[in-house]
Amino acid sequence: MSSTKIFLKSSDDKTFEIDETAARASETLKNIIDGGCLDGVIPLPNVSSNILPKVIEYCKKHGGDNGSSKKIANGGVDKDKEILPDYDEEEDKREKVRVDELKKWEEEYMDFDQQVLYDLMLAANYLHIKGLLDLTVEKAASMIRGRTPDQIRENFNINSDFTPEEEEEMILIEDEWDDEWAFD
C-alpha cells in the first residue's frame, strides 16, 4: 500500500514528512486529513522541531499496522476458528511475539530525560495520540510513585506555594503519614 505523504511544519518553521497512514495515529491530524483542508503543509504551532521527529517515530510504529490491519487480522481469526483450530494457536503465538516486540520497542523509545517527557506529553495531548499520551502520562506517574513530596517537587521542578504556616501543617501531616506507612 503506497501512501500519500503529508508535510508537518513545526513551531520553528521546519518541515517534516510523514506517511498519511502513520499520521492517522493522531486524531487531530486524522480530522484535518479527513476534513479535506489539506493544503500541502500542516502547521503545528505547538510542537517544536526538537520533539516532532520523536512524535513521527511513534506514529510510524503505530499508525499503519495497528489501526487497519489488526482489525483484518482479528476478523480472520474469528472466521477461521471453526474450520482450522490450529490456526488460532499460530495466531496467538504471532500475536505474542508482536506484543513482546512492541513492548521492547516502547521501552527503548521511552528512554529519555524529563525535558523530552514534558514536550512529548504536551505534543501527544495536542495531537490527540492516545497511545503516546498513555505512555507519557504513565511515565510521569512513575516519577511520583513511592516518593516523598520533596522528591516529587525536585522531579517536576515545582515550588511549594503553601504559606509557611500551611507548609508546617503539611509537614506534620507528611511525617505522620510517613510514620503510618513506615513498614517496608
Place this chain on the structure above:
Amino acid sequence: MELTECEKASKQSDGERERSGPGLAWELVPLHMWENILSRLTISSLFRTKSVCKTWRNVIISESFLSAYRLVNHQECYFVLFADFNHQKVAAAYNPTENKWVLISLSFVSSSCPSTCCRLRRALVSHDGLVLAEDEKGSIVVLNLFTQAHRVLPPMLPMIWTRVLAIIGEGYTSYKIVAVSSALWDKIGLQIYDSRTNRWEAKDEIEVKYANFESAAYLDGLLYCLNIPEKLFAFDLEKGSWHFIDLKMPPLISSRLLVCRGDLLLVGGHVEFGVKWGIGIWELDRLAKKWKKICSMPDHLFCKFGRGAIYEFLTVECHGKICFYTDLSTDVLMYDLLENRWWWLPCCPLENSQNKLSWFGHGVEPRIDELV
C-alpha cells in the same frame, strides 16, 4: 525565554530552594493532564502528593478528579486485623498485593473532637472504605481510615441488647447502618441510620425464635442475616421487609456470611462423619436453593491453624480473599478464592510491642471519595 529563567533563578536564590536542571514549566501542564497522571496513583502515593503544591492539592480534592479516580480500579485492599487502641492508637493493616503490613493511625478520632469522642474500643462493621467503630463511652463513629474523615453518630434509639449488623454504602456519597435489638425472646427490633438525614429510625419488629443474629452480608439490595442456630433471613433495605429464606443450613461452628464477587458464601467449622474436623467454604446456589461446598482448608494447614480441633475462629473477607484467625496463636492464614491459594501472613509488626493487641478484623478498600 532565557531572561525569564534567569529572573526566576535569581528570585529563588534568596531563601527558596534551588532548582536543579533546566526549569520546565510543569505548572503549565493543563489540569486535565494532571488529573490523568494523578489518577494512576494508588491511594497511599496520592496522599503524599497532596502536599506537593496547592495546584495538585486542588486537583485531588476537585469533584472532576474524584469522579475520574473512581473509574480507575486500583484493586487495593487492606486487611485491618489488629489494633492497639490504648497506647499507640494505631491499627495494623495487611496489604495482600504487596504482602506487607502498614500502620494506620487511629489517634485522629479522639484528638480532633475530644469533647464528643474518646478512645476507640472496637470496630463493629465495615463496607468498602468505611468502618464503624465504638468508642469507650459507647458512641458510634463512622471512619474513613484513609482520609481520616469521621462522623460521630447520634445515639441509637433506646432498645435493649442492640447489635449493629451492617453498614451499607450507597454510591460512595451516603450510607445506611442496620442495627437489631433482641430484647424480647421471640421478637427482633430494628433501627436504621441514614447518613443523609443523620437520624436513626425504628422499623417493624420481626417474630423470630431465639433471635441471635450472628453475622450479616449485603448482596443485591438484601441484607442476609444468619440467625444461630441454622436459619437464614434477608432484609429488603428498599422495602423495609424481612424474609425467611427456607433452605437447609450446614451445621457449623463459628459460621459467618460473606459476599464475594456477587455470590453469598458461608464459612465455618464442621465435623465430617462425626470424627474429622475441618473448616470449609460453601456457596449459595440461589436457583437450586442449596449450599454447595466449594473448598476446605487443607488438613496440614488446619492442623497448624486449629491445633486439630475447632474452637471459635474469626474470618475477614475483602476482594475475594478470606483470612482466618484464632485466639490460640498470632498466626493468620489467608485464602485467595480466585487463585485457590493459601498462605500464612508475615508476622504483624505490632506483635513486637509490649501492649496487648486487640482484634480489629475488617477488610477495607481504601477510598478517598467515600464520605462519612
